[in-house]
Amino acid sequence: MSKKERYIPNALKFAFGGSAGMLATVVVQPLDLIKNRMQLSKGGRSAFAVAGEIVAREGFMALYTGLSAGLLRQATYTTTRLGVYNYLFDSYKETHGGVAPGFGTKTLLGVAAGSVGSFIGTPAEVALIRMTSDGRLPKEQRRNYKNVADALMRIVKEEGVLKLWRGATPTVARAMVVNAAQLGTYSQAREMFQVYIADGVFLHFCASMVSGLITTIASMPVDIIKTKIQSAAKGQNQIEVVTSLIRNEGVLALWKGFLPYYARLGPHTVLTFIFLEQLNSAYLKYTE
Template sequence: MSKKPEEKPREIPPLMNFAIGGLSGMMATCVVQPMDLLKTRMQLMGPAGKNTSLGKIAGDVIKAEGVKGLYKGLSAGLFRQATYTTGRLGCFNALFDMYKANYGVPGLGAKVLLGMIAGSVGAFIGTPAEVALIRMTADGRLPPEQRRNYTHVFNALSRIISEEGVTGLWRGTGATVSRAIVVNGAQLGSYTQAREMLLPSMGGGLPLHFVAAMISGFITSVSSLPVDIVKTRVQNAAKGTSQLAVLSSVIKNEGILALWSGLLPTYFKIGPHTVLCFIFLEQLNALYFKLT
């Protein structure tokens, strides 16, 4: 009796991979946007914010701008996810499937490399939204006469083009890509590795995704903060400046530990965002297979 040929595992089409990746990121951003805003404010405070607590910054924002002030820049955050996260997760999933089909399940080194490639692609696509997000979340800390007062992400993008030229949309591209390479190498690689290692003992389901994502979020926060701070300051600057100049200035004027300023809000943003993003991603993937 002849054996039936083994069924080839079903794969999600590349375009759907991109759509699901972007949607999962946008859903997660709606939850963690306040932490993104607080992280940006803390990173831009410089020496003056050395002993300022996360609670005080949050209190100051609410006092001056109301609770809705914590969600300033949400439209840019969503647009960033629609571009950057769609690009990086879609690219990572497509590259992962291609690698698996040709060489088998990738090891940790291959996962990290795939994550870095996917992150750099997504970062370049998402830089305009990143510039708008940084400026919108930072605006409230400036004196009223210095505020840009962008009303929404598309207003920000159009004003940047008219006031600084099209190239202004890609200010800090090098810093953004550098951060994305670190973030995605750490996040995507560590998440898939942690998930594989925990699967035998935890089984599938939400608890597995939660623990793997929290491990991934911590690794990502610690490894990415120095380049994230440089990126934030480059993109918020009124005039163009180099990554190296910003990095040297931070170390000289604030000390080496300033490169990890805002670790708490960064983890409270990246950790939950990683958890939610991958949970939404897994559930949307499952829904796709259920409906097709």
């Protein structure tokens, strides 16, 4: 991160983070919907089979079902996590004579930023999961939310306000792992690649690809455990869910569905950081 970036106003750091995430979501929303349908469906169907079924049964635009919830999730979750991370990163440099934090500190900053952002973004996440999974249910069981605002209002009216934070604990735990890996490795990879690659979109792309891959490897076990816990029989605790999964399917089951998971997370990581870097660069260029 260059010295000039320190002077981007804190409010803009939050706004740029959310805007970057929202722009990336517009591109990868179909992948998010396909991933959610695959996680909720039985069997080992491929992403292409699931996508084909959605288009055949619901139409092409159904791939963008839940886009409003996805955008709100980025406006809340990504705005907060990237804004908090950049704020903490710059604060560290200011109190340490301009020296950037080491990898361990970057990881801790990512954990802090992810936990705060995830808690704030959980209501939009609940709406997103429900909206993207609605099409797989029989017509009489569908919620048919009109948009994210309708979803949130109906959840509060029909189930109570606390249901907006359903699954918040495992969601926050997953976000802590994702952000520790994603934000820390992106900063580290960017610094390493800068020795060989000039600052620009290609540098941001390379750093993002490394960050997305490591984030996928690190977060998949937590994501699968989170899904198993949320769908487990009443009374099962986290240890029982994990031991049962490993005993019945083996350790590698913790990374089951690696490719479809990365197909969504990888491009979103790449696009988010590229958009964020371009927004930062544009601000610095036109406010000199």
